[in-house]
Amino acid sequence: MNLDKKDHQLLRLLQTQGRTSVSELATHVNLSDTPCLRRIKKLESSNVICGYHAALNPRALGLNVLVYAFVRLSQNSVGAAQMFEEQVEKLNHVLECSVISGSYDYLLKIIAADLESYESFVKHKLGSINCIANIESTVVLKQTFSKKQLPL
Incomplete structure (x- = not known):
C-alpha cells in the first residue's frame, strides 16, 4: 500500500492516542471528518492498522x-x-x-x-x-x- 504524509500522520497519532476521536484526528492532520475516517478505514481494510487495544501494566x-x-x-x-x-x-x-x-x-x-x-x-x-x-x-x-x- 502506498502511504502518503497524511496517512503517516494518522498512524503516528493512532499509535500513541488510539482513543482519539475522528474529529480530533482530522483536526491534527488538517482534514475534514469524512476524508479522515475514509483514510482510517482504508488503513484498517489493508491491514496496516491491525487492531486497537488497551496497554495494561503487568x-x-x-x-x-x-x-x-x-x-x-x-x-x-x-x-x-x-x-x-x-x-x-x-x-x-x-x-x-x-x-x-x-x-x-x-x-x-x-x-x-x-x-x-x-x-x-x-x-x-x-x-x-x-x-x-x-x-x-x-x-x-x-x-x-x-x-x-x-x-x-
Whole structure:
C-alpha cells in the first residue's frame, strides 16, 4: 500500500492516542471528518492498522516476572513446527513466539506472577509439549523500556 504524509500522520497519532476521536484526528492532520475516517478505514481494510487495544501494566495485575525462553524442537520438520506453534499459541502466558536462527528454533516471551509460577508453567504446560527437546530460560531482571510504536 502506498502511504502518503497524511496517512503517516494518522498512524503516528493512532499509535500513541488510539482513543482519539475522528474529529480530533482530522483536526491534527488538517482534514475534514469524512476524508479522515475514509483514510482510517482504508488503513484498517489493508491491514496496516491491525487492531486497537488497551496497554495494561503487568505489575498492577500481579505479573512480575518476564522470561525469554529459547526452545529447541526434537525434530526439524514442518509437522513438529506446526504442532509446537499450535500448542504454544493456546498458552496464555506466552506473549510472543518467534522462529529464530541459530542453535534454537523458537524464542518465546513469557510472563508470570513469580519464579515459582514460571517453574510450574514450564513443568506442567510448556514442558508437556511432546516435540520439545530443550528449553533454556533467561529471566529479565529489569526492563529499561519497551516501545509499542513503530518508527514512521
